[in-house]
Amino acid sequence: MTSTNWPRLGLEQNYCRNPDGSSGVWCYTTDPNKRWERCHVPVCAGSATAPRCQSGWRKYNNHCYKRMTDKASWSTASSRCKQQGAILASVNNHGENNFIGSLISNARDRRLVPSYWLGLTKESGQWKWTDGSRVVYTNWAEGEPSNSMLWSLGQGENCGSMYTKTGKNIGWDPTRHTGQWNDNKCSSRFPYVCEKPI
Missing domain, CATH: 3.10.100.10 (Mannose-Binding Protein A, subunit A)
Known part of the structure; x- marks a missing residue:
């Protein structure tokens, strides 16, 4: 799923989304020409990521x-x-x-x-x-x-x-x-x- 086929669902206020299911995070922008972009943010509340061990463990x-x-x-x-x-x-x-x-x-x-x-x-x-x-x-x-x-x-x-x-x-x-x-x-x-x- 991308930002283009995930139209406004009233979720734009929440800056943290992952519409395509990839491990990266999409952010909603205020730029009308570019509503969505990949961004580096902490994992959103509710996003399930498997706990991991430190490197070498x-x-x-x-x-x-x-x-x-x-x-x-x-x-x-x-x-x-x-x-x-x-x-x-x-x-x-x-x-x-x-x-x-x-x-x-x-x-x-x-x-x-x-x-x-x-x-x-x-x-x-x-x-x-x-x-x-x-x-x-x-x-x-x-x-x-x-x-x-x-x-x-x-x-x-x-x-x-x-x-x-x-x-x-x-x-x-x-x-x-x-x-x-x-x-x-x-x-x-x-x-x-x-x-x-x-």
């Missing part, structure tokens, strides 16, 4: 996620997400787990345990998410969470991560798969995934 179910490639301890990663107005990612269902798994699966990672921190931590023997929600969905790798005192050098494994690659950590370990979870000592330095609502 990816959308899934009304949340934005970002893969952070700097390596940090779990607590430092949590603080860095907060600086972005976000939290370490929580996983509430299979779909969200697959989305985060795909977000990190192409990460270059040659470490023995290729993982990204999630917002999963253990307090008083209970796993919980940093957003305060209960852990209702899990995707632990076989034999996890193990709380290995050997691997954690006696510190315990109280923070959760997600594997980025399918393979074995060491020869006798069961195969781990991309998207499965592992518990690690919280002082380990991994990249991480931040999440925030749109």
